[in-house]
Amino acid sequence: MSLFGFHMGQRFGWEENLKPFLEKPLPGKLDWTLTLGSVLALLFAVEAVTGMILAMYYNPSPEHAYQSIHYIMNDVFLGKILRGIHHWGAGAMVVLVVIHLLTTFFYGAYKAPREFTWIVGVFLLVITLGFGFTGYLLPWDQKAYWATVVGTSVASDVPLVGKLITRLLRGGAEVSGLTLTRFYAVHMLIFPALMAVFIVIHIYLVRVHDIAGHWLDEHARQAKTARFYPDQIFKSAIAFLIIFTGITLMAVFIDPPLEQIAMTPDPAYIPRPDWYFMWLYKMLTFFSGQMEIVGTLAIPIGGMMILLLLPFLNKSLLRSPYDRPLAIAIGVACVVGIVYTSLMGMADSKPYGRIVAVPDRPLTRVEVSGIKSWVEKDCAYCHNVQGQGGRRGQGPDLANVIAKQRSKDWIMASIRDPLSVSRWNIMPKYDNTEEELQVLSAYIRSLDFARYGLKTIPREAVLQDKIQ
Numbered sequence: 001m002s003l004f005g006f007h008m009g010q011r012f013g014w015e016e017n018l019k020p021f022l023e024k025p026l027p028g029k030l031d032w033t034l035t036l037g038s039v040l041a042l043l044f045a046v047e048a049v050t051g052m053i054l055a056m057y058y059n060p061s062p063e064h065a066y067q068s069i070h071y072i073m074n075d076v077f078l079g080k081i082l083r084g085i086h087h088w089g090a091g092a093m094v095v096l097v098v099i100h101l102l103t104t105f106f107y108g109a110y111k112a113p114r115e116f117t118w119i120v121g122v123f124l125l126v127i128t129l130g131f132g133f134t135g136y137l138l139p140w141d142q143k144a145y146w147a148t149v150v151g152t153s154v155a156s157d158v159p160l161v162g163k164l165i166t167r168l169l170r171g172g173a174e175v176s177g178l179t180l181t182r183f184y185a186v187h188m189l190i191f192p193a194l195m196a197v198f199i200v201i202h203i204y205l206v207r208v209h210d211i212a213g214h215w216l217d218e219h220a221r222q223a224k225t226a227r228f229y230p231d232q233i234f235k236s237a238i239a240f241l242i243i244f245t246g247i248t249l250m251a252v253f254i255d256p257p258l259e260q261i262a263m264t265p266d267p268a269y270i271p272r273p274d275w276y277f278m279w280l281y282k283m284l285t286f287f288s289g290q291m292e293i294v295g296t297l298a299i300p301i302g303g304m305m306i307l308l309l310l311p312f313l314n315k316s317l318l319r320s321p322y323d324r325p326l327a328i329a330i331g332v333a334c335v336v337g338i339v340y341t342s343l344m345g346m347a348d349s350k351p352y353g354r355i356v357a358v359p360d361r362p363l364t365r366v367e368v369s370g371i372k373s374w375v376e377k378d379c380a381y382c383h384n385v386q387g388q389g390g391r392r393g394q395g396p397d398l399a400n401v402i403a404k405q406r407s408k409d410w411i412m413a414s415i416r417d418p419l420s421v422s423r424w425n426i427m428p429k430y431d432n433t434e435e436e437l438q439v440l441s442a443y444i445r446s447l448d449f450a451r452y453g454l455k456t457i458p459r460e461a462v463l464q465d466k467i468q
């Protein structure tokens with residue numbers, strides 16, 4: 001091809017380099033899981049482009065960060081969708097990196113000679129999670145702030161240098177404006193650079209060793225009836241388009257969360273991380289005191305080491321899952337464990353106590369005092385009322401008290417001294433005055449929803465005496 005009198009093919013090394021690169025023969029039977037790598041690379045490009053545009057409006061300072069997100073969401077042309085794509089795209093990347101890792105594991109594709117492709121891949125997983133962790137401080141809302149406080153304090157469990165690492169991450173003793181600029185720089189400059197380098201190495205290694213493909217397809221692998229261009233590129237493009245359409249639809253219909261601005265005083269606020277760190281977060285609660293370090297460091301770092309060293313732990317070249325029952329069993333156990341722990345974490349990190357369920361009828365003065373007392377004492381920490389307002393799982397739903405025909409005295413007794421009604425009770429014994437007992441039990445006895453129906457009032461309205 002000739003352009004402006006230059007022989008372009010020759011100038012860009014078409015025959016020697018580009019053409020062989022593009023038209024590289026590949027095994028004919030490539031299943032869809034083998035497009036995951038290319039889809040991920042393309043998603044990274046999407047994150048990069050949306051990130052660059054977001055950076056034009058974003059201001060990484062505690063005074064302005066939150067407002068600038070508001071501005072992006074409400075005033076910038078298509079800003080909401082832009083942030084949505086960046087947010088949901090990041091989530092999709094985490095999901096797909098994990099699926100990519102799992103298929104590689106279950107296909108036995110990490111085995112020799114592809115050990116280093118795998119290791120670079122594990123680094124890519126870590127960087128992807130790092131992007132998530134640094135990215136979600138940036139909106140400077142409550143969640144951002146608390147997740148970072150908890151996340152950075154985890155490092156202080158490292159023996160000897162822990163406190164120093166935490167200081168280094170935060171840029172000081174506390175999470176502050178310095179943490180924000182630090183995370184912003186890492187998120188915008190350091191991680192993208194690292195990611196790009198590792199992606200290039202990863203792709204290069206995949207090229208050197210060929211696609212591992214399906215474990216059964218030794219035949220098809222030898223046959224090489226397909227080509228990178230057009231076959232593989234076409235298939236990857238379709239996969240990417242489907243996923244990108246999904247992300248865009250999510251961006252159009254679901255706003256990425258933005259809570260209240262960081263450091264809003266709110267005793268009922270439960271700090272909780274994004275869903276993909278939920279299992280780690282929940283695991284912290286399994287270990288306390290001296291054992292805390294097991295949850296914060298031993299398991300995450302140990303797990304990471306095992307992932308990195310996986311290709312060297314067992315030198316067998318058998319790839320089919322049927323020949324590797326132990327490895328597959330361990331893999332499945334880890335997946336089930338992580339999913340289960342995540343679900344547990346999500347169930348008890350729901351916000352609670354934001355609303356109070358009351359009967360849909362005019363309330364008496366005593367009942368109103370009871371509702372106020374209920375809110376102030378945070379009874380919703382353990383009790384739902386008709387499935388509403390409470391945290392799950394600790395105490396019984398109090399909407400059943402009427403159906404159970406509990407007497408007023410019984411209710412008062414069970415609040416006055418919970419152990420007097422049940423020996424296994426974990427309900428705390430409050431220092432209630434006789435009047436508080438009266439009003440609390442009046443509220444609880446009003447919960448006759450079968451008769452009156454239900455309405456809910458927000459916590460704020462209760463605290464500001466604005467019921468009805």
Ligand code: HEC
Binds near residue numbers: 374415425428430
């Ligand atoms: C730490 C968790 C916890 C908190 C906080 C808590 N409760 Fe309970 N509560 C329980 C548990 C658990 C039971 C079930 C006891 C049993 O029967 O073994 C219970 C039972 C009750 C019952 C008896 C219900 C029934 O039908 O068996 C009442 C009434 C009650 N709580 C009221 C309150 C009130 C009012 C508050 C706030 C002042 C409160 N609880 C705060 C855990 C809690």
